[in-house]
Amino acid sequence: MSDTVLFALEAGLNGLTVGIMYSLVALGFVLIFKASGIFNFAQGVMALFAALTLVGFQTGQVPFSHLINAIFGAHVSDFGFTMPAFLAIILTVVVMVLLALLIERLVLKHLVNQEPIILFMATIGLAYFLEGLGDIMWGAEVKRLDVGIPQGMSSWVDETTYNLFGYGFYIDTLSLWALLIAAVLVTGLVVFSQYTKQGRALRAVADDHQAALSVGISLRFIWVLTWSIAGIVALVAGIMWGSKSGVQFSLSLIALKALPVLILGGFTSIPGAIVGGLLIGVGEKLFDFFMQPVIGGATENWFAYMLALVFLLFRPQGLFGERIIERV
Amino acid sequence: MKMMKIAALLAASAVAAPVAAQDLHFPMLNYRTGPYAPGGIPFADGYQDYLTLINERDGGIGGLPIRTTECETAYNTERGVECYESVRGDNPLVIQPLSTGITYQLIPRVTADGIPLHTMGYGRTSAMEGETFPWVFNYPANYWDGASVAINHLLAQNDGSLDGKKIVLVYHNSAYGREPIRTLEILSERLGFEFLPIAVDHPGQEQGSQWLQIRRERPDYVLMWGWGVMNAVAIQEAANIRFPMDHFIGIWWSGSENDVLPVGAGADGYTALTFHGVGTDYPVYSDIQEYVVGRGLAAGAGDQIGSAVYSRGLYAAMLAVEAARTAQELAGHAQITPAEMRAGMEALSISEERLTELGLPGFSAPFDVSCQNHGGSGAAMLQQWDADTQSWSLISDWIEADRELIGELAAEDASVFAQENNITPGCL
Structure with missing residues (x-):
């Protein structure tokens, strides 16, 4: 095989693994949109907030320590102990569920029957609030996140491809783990929605709010459930991206990568989020590989949106989205 | 009555307005x-x-x-x-x-x-x-000094010759990140090294393509003009592809604790320029x-x-x-x-x-x-990160920039600015 083909293959494989990372973020959007028709602008910030909380628990940081010190002249910073990753993850899940409960009580409950744009605006406010809350609770400094997921070049992939092609491919081990975690997550979500009472209720609400209400399904419970699941998905995305770049406030910008994924895959489809992520990942890496010598690099950001734009022209509902039928 | 009180207070405060405090x-x-x-x-x-x-x-x-x-x-x-x-x-x-x-x-x-x-x-x-x-x-x-200092440091490391070497610049795709390109292009022509600029778009959370390219190109050195999350991700990616950290030099805005701490042990040995002391x-x-x-x-x-x-x-x-x-x-x-x-x-x-x-x-x-x-x-120095002690240490003395070259480039750019803005250069 020629070098160009090998390099392109390597770029494509990397695109697949990166695409899964994009999908992890997009999944949270899909879950909430599917169940409540809300485009959750705060999904990226939820990933940041979850990652900040996880690191805070892991390192035994005192929440609001800066505030406490400023008001009371104290000098508290941490509890003096660290927490195992699995325990910190469980506690963070509890926090995300509590957050979902509060969002439902304080925001969504008061906006029932409002236009989708009002709910969307509410999530913009929520994003700003959560970003500020995360800052006050855990501080703005960059934090290292280590939950034991290995990182670095996969020696196995390197050796295998070297034996096959005489050139060792580079794949980040973290991305391979992301692949596995995404598979488990999607399987879990499918099992939950197909085989549990709450999952079926969630699907019923997603299909028809009024009909679901008429058979006694609590819309408020479903919203809490949906936002809790989206919070857990945000935690998973926060762990993967936070392990890659550290936990810092730009982590919330990963949401920008999810938008073209959603346009491609459709806002209401979980498989769509996965396939959309893969398409964006592979597409941007191959485009950059082939076009970089011609138009220069740094094409990844705009290529994803350009591809999404093309899809919007021909298939506005995305690959797996529900066709919008307007009756007049 | 209440309004009158407020008006009286406002008037009093206006009359009693203090002389601007000396500060x-x-x-x-x-x-x-x-x-x-x-x-x-x-x-x-x-x-x-x-x-x-x-x-x-x-x-x-x-x-x-x-x-x-x-x-x-x-x-x-x-x-x-x-x-x-x-x-x-x-x-x-x-x-x-x-x-x-x-x-x-x-x-x-x-x-x-x-x-x-x-x-x-x-x-x-x-x-x-x-x-x-x-x-x-x-x-x-300034940035051009930084580029020149980095190259002068590499010259000293390579017995005064960079002929045949390959140097990559990973830069934030902004006015800031593009600043050193011209200087490095001129230096590459003069000193005979191959220069390859690679852009990273804001914010730089994902740099897979860039580091795959760097891995393929096998450069001798990588310079970085980054900011924010881009720095930590670049250092992580460099560690992932096993690029030698002491051959990776960041500008001073790519040399803070925030850039290396998230990478952990992988950042050990990473170097950056600094124009002031550390610690x-x-x-x-x-x-x-x-x-x-x-x-x-x-x-x-x-x-x-x-x-x-x-x-x-x-x-x-x-x-x-x-x-x-x-x-x-x-x-x-x-x-x-x-x-x-x-x-x-x-x-x-x-x-x-x-x-x-x-x-x-x-x-x-x-x-x-x-x-x-x-x-x-x-002038600037080189600082190096020690992941064990989680601290920077200085590893060079002051390194001078090629001020003759930088002066020429600056004069050229300033002259264009002066013409565009009808400025007659001179001392105030």
């Missing part, structure tokens, strides 16, 4: 929020703490207290300009915008308003040409502990003291204070105006003796500012 106003255009806050916070804390130290220990400058006002830019150009507009009528002695984007917007404004602008280690490089940019100062070093092993830090921290006056959370960017903020404040002192001496009075501050900045002299007096021996390369040269010495 020296140093506005701070900071960014403590947003994606770049981890870099903005330590700088702001260092700047504020040094000014607090001068007030607490020395009673201000020339007997006048320093007054600071803080305006949040969030590293956003529009908000930065708004901040400038909010302070420009309040006798600001010097504006430090902490952003190349804001700097470019403010250059024509400060020139029209007669307010000095100091862009330390960032901003428009050709502003070192003082005759074209009389109100703008970028001492002690807290300077007498001034004892004073900061005694007069600032000890009195509960530390800026922010007080947890940034001694970090790389905190030191830079402290250095910027020290240079501002020294310029104000010089201005007071030149003017013959303590209450100086922005124009007098500008004269002080242009007459600034930082000697080793003065640095020692200030409790910062060896912290900066000595330099003199003049009407022609607003750019300082251009």
Whole structure:
């Protein structure tokens, strides 16, 4: 095989693994949109907030320590102990569920029957609030996140491809783990929605709010459930991206990568989020590989949106989205 | 009745309006929020703490207290300009915008308003040409100096020849990141090394393509002009592809604890340029502990003291204070105006003796500012990260930039600016 083909293959494989990372973020959007028709602008910030909380628990940081010190002249910073990753993850899940409960009580409950744009605006406010809350609770400094997921070049992939092609491919081990975690997550979500009472209720609400209400399904419970699941998905995305770049406030910008994924895959489809992520990942890496010598690099950001734009022209509902039928 | 009381109070306050208090106003255009806050916070804390130290220990400058006002830019150009507009009528002695984007917007404004602008280690490089940019100062070093220093360091590492070597520049795809490209292109032609610039779009959270390309290209060295999350991700990716960290050199804005701590052990040996000392092993830090921290006056959370960017903020404040002192001496009075501050900045002299007096021996390369040269010495050192001790250490002496080349490039760029803006270069 020629070098160009090998390099392109390597770029494509990397695109697949990166695409899964994009999908992890997009999944949270899909879950909430599917169940409540809300485009959750705060999904990226939820990933940041979850990652900040996880690191805070892991390192035994005192929440609001800066505030406490400023008001009371104290000098508290941490509890003096660290927490195992699995325990910190469980506690963070509890926090995300509590957050979902509060969002439902304080925001969504008061906006029932409002236009989708009002709910969307509410999530913009929520994003700003959560970003500020995360800052006050855990501080703005960059934090290292280590939950034991290995990182670095996969020696196995390197050796295998070297034996096959005489050139060792580079794949980040973290991305391979992301692949596995995404598979488990999607399987879990499918099992939950197909085989549990709450999952079926969630699907019923997603299909028809009024009909679901008429058979006694609590819309408020479903919203809490949906936002809790989206919070857990945000935690998973926060762990993967936070392990890659550290936990810092730009982590919330990963949401920008999810938008073209959603346009491609459709806002209401979980498989769509996965396939959309893969398409964006592979597409941007191959485009950059082939076009970089011609138009220069740094094409990844705009290529994803350009591809999404093309899809919007021909298939506005995305690959797996529900066709919008307007009756007049 | 209530309205009458309010009116009476307002009238009384207007009559009793005090004469403007005698102080020296140093506005701070900071960014403590947003994606770049981890870099903005330590700088702001260092700047504020040094000014607090001068007030607490020395009673201000020339007997006048320093007054600071803080305006949040969030590293956003529009908000930065708004901040400038909010302070420009309040006798600001010097504006430090902490952003190349804001700097470019403010250059024509400060020139029209007669307010000095100091862009330390960032901003428009050709502003070192003082005759074209009389109100703008970028001492002690600029981006082109940084590129030249990095190459001079590599020359020293390779027995004076880079012929046949391949050097990659990974840069933030912005005005800031593109600054060193021209200098490096010229140096590559002169010195015979292959130069390959690779752009990373904001914010730089995903750099897979760039590092795959670097892995394919197998460069001898990688230079980085990054900021924010881009730095940590680049260092992580370099560690992932097993690129030797001591062959990876960042500009000073890619050399903070925030850039290496998230990478953990993988960042061990990473190097970056710096135009000031690192760590807290300077007498001034004892004073900061005694007069600032000890009195509960530390800026922010007080947890940034001694970090790389905190030191830079402290250095910027020290240079501002020294310029104000010089201005007071030149003017013959303590209450100086922005124009007098500008004269002080242009007459600034930082000697080793003065640095020692200030409790910062060896912290900066000595330099003199003049009407022609607003750019300082251009010298920088190399710092290296030790992941075990989680600290930077200096691994080189001061390395000079090729000021002949930088001067030529700056003069060329300044000349174009002067023509475009109908400026007749000269000293004020």
